Amino acid sequence: MSAPAKSVLNESKQIERAAMLIQMGARMQVLESETTLSYERLIRLYKEIAGKSPSKGQLPFSTDWFLTWQENIHSSLFLNIYEYLSKGVDADPVEVLTKAYRLYTEQVTASQLDCLLSFTRAWRLVKFVDANMLTRIKCSKCGGMFVSELYENARHFECGLCNPPARAGKSKSAGALMLH
Ligand SMILES: [Zn+2]
Numbered sequence: 001m002s003a004p005a006k007s008v009l010n011e012s013k014q015i016e017r018a019a020m021l022i023q024m025g026a027r028m029q030v031l032e033s034e035t036t037l038s039y040e041r042l043i044r045l046y047k048e049i050a051g052k053s054p055s056k057g058q059l060p061f062s063t064d065w066f067l068t069w070q071e072n073i074h075s076s077l078f079l080n081i082y083e084y085l086s087k088g089v090d091a092d093p094v095e096v097l098t099k100a101y102r103l104y105t106e107q108v109t110a111s112q113l114d115c116l117l118s119f120t121r122a123w124r125l126v127k128f129v130d131a132n133m134l135t136r137i138k139c140s141k142c143g144g145m146f147v148s149e150l151y152e153n154a155r156h157f158e159c160g161l162c163n164p165p166a167r168a169g170k171s172k173s174a175g176a177l178m179l180h
Pocket of ligand 1 (some may be wrong): 056068139140141142143159160161162163
């Protein structure tokens with residue numbers, strides 16, 4: 001294949017990928033990181049597909065969000081699905097991410113809970129894990145895998161379901177996690 005034909009093909013792939021990410025609700029940071037398209041190009045695509053300008057502002061760079069109680073349970077659910085799907089051969093990371101995110105939302109919606117984890121957060125979580133800033137740890141009580149900091153003591157770790165904070169499950173808001 002000639003070089004120009006190749007680059008046209010690659011570009012259409014990039015557009016397809018960007019479109020898929022925009023439909024998932026990805027923010028500009030995700031699009032810039034996961035495609036080779038220019039910023040201006042991405043803005044135009046975003047407006048065309050989402051029907052509005054992308055929201056400005058950076059995402060927080062802290063790992064804290066993923067470690068708070070309910071958020072941690074949602075993050076862990078997503079990451080477990082992601083890790084499971086990543087075991088497939090030659091899986092494209094962006095495809096695994098979108099597939100895992102869809103499964104996460106399906107599972108959460110089926111349980112009549114709100115999807116606390118946005119697509120962009122899910123992407124950020126995978127980046128944190130890749131960068132060894134977060135990992136998964138096995139709960140010493142239930143055996144489930146949960147998102148945690150790297151230096152958590154695995155022998156004594158108890159997840160947010162086995163050992164919820166005192167205020168947990170008191171929320172009356174619909175879609176919040178309740179403990180029975
Ligand atoms: Zn547990």
